[in-house]
Amino acid sequence: MTTRAKTNSLRTAEGFSLLELLIAMTITLAVMAAASTLLATSLRIRTRENARSDALAAAQRALHIMSREIGNSGYGLTDNGIVIADSGTNSIRVRANINNNNTLADPDEDVRYIYQAANNAIVRFDSFPAPTGSTVVLARRIDSLTLTYWDVNGVQITDPANYGLTERITIDVRVNLPAGPEQPATVVRLASDIALRNAPITLQRF
Numbered sequence: 001m002t003t004r005a006k007t008n009s010l011r012t013a014e015g016f017s018l019l020e021l022l023i024a025m026t027i028t029l030a031v032m033a034a035a036s037t038l039l040a041t042s043l044r045i046r047t048r049e050n051a052r053s054d055a056l057a058a059a060q061r062a063l064h065i066m067s068r069e070i071g072n073s074g075y076g077l078t079d080n081g082i083v084i085a086d087s088g089t090n091s092i093r094v095r096a097n098i099n100n101n102n103t104l105a106d107p108d109e110d111v112r113y114i115y116q117a118a119n120n121a122i123v124r125f126d127s128f129p130a131p132t133g134s135t136v137v138l139a140r141r142i143d144s145l146t147l148t149y150w151d152v153n154g155v156q157i158t159d160p161a162n163y164g165l166t167e168r169i170t171i172d173v174r175v176n177l178p179a180g181p182e183q184p185a186t187v188v189r190l191a192s193d194i195a196l197r198n199a200p201i202t203l204q205r206f
Contacts, residue, residue, distance in 0.1 A: 048177070051141070055175045056188060058139035062122045063171060063192045065138060066113055070169055072096050074198035081198065083112075084163045090115040090145050092169070096198070105130060113138075115145035122173075139173075146172040152201045167202055169194045 016024070074081030076097025086093035093112035095104050104110050110127040121140045127133045148170040149157040157166060175188040196202060 052177055052188070055139075055141040055177070056190075059142060059173045059175060059188070059190050062138035062142075063173060063190055065124070066122075066171055067192045067194050069096075069108065069111055070094055070113075070171075071194045071197060072098070073196055074200075076100050077198070079164055079200065080166055080196050082163050082166055084160055086112055087147075087163055088160060089147055090117075092147055113145075115142065141175060142173060143176045144172075144174045146174075148172070165201075167196055167199050169196065 070092065073094035073096055077095065081095045083093035083095060091112065091114040093110070095110050096108075097104060098109050099106050105128065107126060107128045112125045112127075114123045114125065115121075116123055119140070120142050122138045122142055122145055124136045124138050125133055126136075149163055149166045150168040150170070151157055151162075151165050152167045154168075157163060171192045171194065173190045175190075177186050177188065
């Protein structure tokens with residue numbers, strides 16, 4: 001083998017130089033950093049969207065339950081079923097004689113919905129079973145719950161003493177989602193308009 005052939009053989013077996021290795025490592029690290037940033041961003045967005053979906057689902061579930069029971073208020077009674085002393089703009093207590101007997105001591109016949117600002121939660125309290133009753137958290141991450149009372153003419157009732165004249169109730173629930181790295185803060189608002197179909201004036205129309 002000649003000297004020139006030996007030199008070519010050694011060059012072929014040398015592999016990468018230190019400079020080439022450093023360049024390859026730098027490119028690899030840059031690609032990994034970009035991929036890690038993209039993955040972290042995707043996870044943050046997914047976490048925020050999951051929180052948004054959970055909050056909306058909980059609020060919708062709470063609205064559905066409240067709408068059904070408030071709409072049934074006054075059934076089997078001579079009034080609209082609203083307990084004035086325990087009702088206001090962020091809480092309401094309603095009664096209904098569902099079993100059509102002589103008491104209001106059965107399940108779901110005397111319930112109260114309360115917004116707990118300290119816990120950002122909507123809570124349902126059922127006076128059954130007596131004497132302690134039962135409490136269930138319907139929704140969390142709720143920023144506000146507003147109840148608006150309306151009379152038969154569509155005029156808002158602002159004096160709690162006149163809640164007995166209520167024919168319709170509007171429930172307004174708001175969920176404030178904080179701003180994320182890629183998205184601005186948003187306000188999710190859900191509303192339900194409920195007619196008290198068992199209110200005396202409403203019944204007189206039929």
